[in-house]
Amino acid sequence: MNKHRLMSPGPTPVPEKVLLRMADTMIHHRTPQFQAVLKDVNIKIKKVFQTENPVLIFASSGSGAMETSVVNLLSKGDKALVIRGGKFGERFSEICKVYGVETVDYDVTWGESADIETLEKLLKDNPGIKVVYSTLCETSTGVVNNIEAIAKIVADTKAVLVVDAISGLTADELKTDEWGVDVTICGSQKGLMLPPGLAFLSISPKAQKLVEASDLPKYYFDLKAALKSYKKDDTPWTPAVSLIMGLNLVLDMMLKEGMGNIIKRHARLADLTRSAVKAMGLEIFAKTPSNAVTSVKVPEGVDGSALVKKMRDEQGITVAGGQGNFKGKIFRIAHLGYMDVYDTISAISGIEIVLKELGYNVKLGSGVAKIETLLT
Ligand SMILES: *Cc1c(COP(=O)(O)O)cnc(C)c1O
Numbered sequence: 001m002n003k004h005r006l007m008s009p010g011p012t013p014v015p016e017k018v019l020l021r022m023a024d025t026m027i028h029h030r031t032p033q034f035q036a037v038l039k040d041v042n043i044k045i046k047k048v049f050q051t052e053n054p055v056l057i058f059a060s061s062g063s064g065a066m067e068t069s070v071v072n073l074l075s076k077g078d079k080a081l082v083i084r085g086g087k088f089g090e091r092f093s094e095i096c097k098v099y100g101v102e103t104v105d106y107d108v109t110w111g112e113s114a115d116i117e118t119l120e121k122l123l124k125d126n127p128g129i130k131v132v133y134s135t136l137c138e139t140s141t142g143v144v145n146n147i148e149a150i151a152k153i154v155a156d157t158k159a160v161l162v163v164d165a166i167s168g169l170t171a172d173e174l175k176t177d178e179w180g181v182d183v184t185i186c187g188s189q190k191g192l193m194l195p196p197g198l199a200f201l202s203i204s205p206k207a208q209k210l211v212e213a214s215d216l217p218k219y220y221f222d223l224k225a226a227l228k229s230y231k232k233d234d235t236p237w238t239p240a241v242s243l244i245m246g247l248n249l250v251l252d253m254m255l256k257e258g259m260g261n262i263i264k265r266h267a268r269l270a271d272l273t274r275s276a277v278k279a280m281g282l283e284i285f286a287k288t289p290s291n292a293v294t295s296v297k298v299p300e301g302v303d304g305s306a307l308v309k310k311m312r313d314e315q316g317i318t319v320a321g322g323q324g325n326f327k328g329k330i331f332r333i334a335h336l337g338y339m340d341v342y343d344t345i346s347a348i349s350g351i352e353i354v355l356k357e358l359g360y361n362v363k364l365g366s367g368v369a370k371i372e373t374l375l376t
Contacts, residue, residue, distance in 0.1 A: 002316030007347045009139045009167050009293040009320060010190040012337035014246075015253070018193060022246040029241055030234075037248050039233040044251040048169070048192075048259065049184050049202045051176040056226045057247075058199040059240040062166040062187025063091065064221060065199035069162045069183050070095045072223040073131050073210040080131040081106060081122060081159070083114045083150075086140035087323045088164055092133040099216050104129065110141050110326060111295075113288040116149045129159045130210065136168030140323040142286040142295030142332055144172045151179040160207045166190060170254070171266040171292035171336055182207040188243060191266075191292065193250050193337040197243050203227075266291040269335035269344050272374055276348045276367035277333075280355070285330045292336045293320075297329065302358050304328035310357065315350035345371055 006013050027033055045055045058064050070092070074080060078101050082093045085108030096103045104126050108114050114134065123129060132154050137144050147163055154161040160182035165174050169184070170191030176184045181204075188198035203211070203223065211223045225236040254262060270291040274284055277296050285295035298304035305328045308321040322330040333347050348367040355362045 005317045005343065005346055007334050007339070007343065008318050009332060009334040009336055010187070011196055012190055012193065012334060013339065014193055014195055015250075015338050018246045018249050021249045022195075022242045024242075024245060026241060029239055034241065035233050037244060038235070038239070041244060041248050041251060042230070042233055044255060045200070045247075046202075047255055048251065049176050049186070049200070050174065050178065050259070051184065051202045053177070053202050053204050054227060054230050055200055055202040056223070056230055057235070057239065057244070058201070058221065058226075059197065059237070059243075060199045061189075061196050062164075062185065062199050065185045065187070065201040066091060066164060067095050068199075068201055068218075068221040068223060069131075069133075069185060070099055070101065071216040071218040071221060072214050073160065073162070073183070073207060074099070074101045075213065075215045076100045077102065078130045079104060079126065079128055080133060081126065081129045083108060083119070083132070083134040083145065085112065085114060085143060085145070086110055086135070086138040088135050088138055088140060088166070089133070092164070101216075110324075111143060111285050111287055113143050113145045114150060116146065116153060119150060120153050123153065123157050123159070129157065131162055132159050133162050134164070136163050136165040136172055136174055137290035137292045139167040139293060139332075141326075142290055142293045144168065144286075144288055144290035144292075146288075147174060147181065148179045151181055155180050160204070160210060162207075167292045167336065168290060170259075170262050171270075172290055173263055176202055188247070191337050192247070193253075194243060194246050197240050198247065263291065266335060269339065269341065270294060272341065272371045273333055273335055273344055273348070275374060276344075276370045279370035280348075280352060280362050280367040285326075293332050293334045295322075295330045295332045298322075298331060299355075299360050302355065302360050304331055306358060307331055307351075307354055310354045311350055315354065317347055317350045319347060319351075341371070341375065
């Protein structure tokens with residue numbers, strides 16, 4: 001028997017008391033009882049998003065909010081600029097194309113973050129860009145983008161900035177209002193310590209103007225309907241009641257710890273993970289690594305897919321493999337949400353054992369010893 005340890009960048013572990021809260025008796029959503037919960041949630045979640053703007057909640061995975069941001073902000077024939085440094089950046093382009101939105105794709109080499117001067121030039125060369133899409137943490141590569149700098153550049157144009165912070169929120173700093181991010185997107189199953197099933201989208205007054213003008217087809221993900229209900233602490237459709245009950249508790253836990261402390265905790269675990277990986281003689285893939293996930297190059301001669309499989313099936317530890325062209329070439333260890341230093345130590349220990357079994361000459365204990373040294 002192995003205990004199951006979830007160390008992937010989503011889904012992430014859910015605290016036991018949150019699981020119990022979600023197992024509580026079902027209540028009807030059109031009741032004062034549920035509306036009181038939603039009202040509470042609507043106030044508290046703004047602190048996590050660091051915004052005074054509405055944060056809308058959808059019963060979908062994170063990609064639902066990504067699609068929402070396309071079909072509600074843009075119109076047919078509009079142009080959007082998409083920063084694509086991995087699988088999730090690419091998703092915005094794919095959604096735009098489905099709806100007939102033209103995209104200017106800024107292809108960033110996987111493992112690197114968006115270059116600010118290149119972005120500035122692209123925006124100059126392509127006037128009339130209505131929306132700029134970026135990820136905070138590009139989960140497929142473990143890179144964090146410099147959203148503060150990107151927002152400054154976008155602020156000089158008429159465009160609105162949409163940030164996919166599905167994995168980055170709570171791990172990497174994101175000052176939505178202070179930096180001038182118009183739309184921040186998140187999902188429940190990453191830093192927010194919940195099961196999959198909720199998507200979030202905060203929206204600035206500037207972005208709300210685009211919603212008024214948008215002519216793309218939508219029904220379920222209609223922001224006009226969502227904003228109208230939001231004003232009454234309601235939702236247009238049946239919300240994911242149990243998940244929102246869990247969210248209410250998660251938000252209490254997060255606000256008690258404080259956003260600054262949460263980000264510091266992620267930064268510390270990320271730093272310990274990177275130090276351990278380097279002590280094992282391995283190389284970090286991301287040039288500007290995120291606090292949410294550490295991407296590691298699979299060493300020469302080692303089968304990266306076998307590593308992930310052995311970790312899961314023999315050690316009981318789920319880490320993530322590479323995606324796209326980097327399948328088998330990198331693996332990713334999360335330090336995201338409900339995780340602490342002993343989760344990290346477990347993952348590093350498991351990696352040492354599996355690497356040894358796969359024929360890589362790792363000094364057993366080197367990664368774990370590094371963490372212990374840094375902790376004392
Ligand atoms: C996980 C993730 C997504 C996709 O979210 P789903 O919940 O799977 O729809 C999108 N973007 C980023 C950066 C992610 O980490």
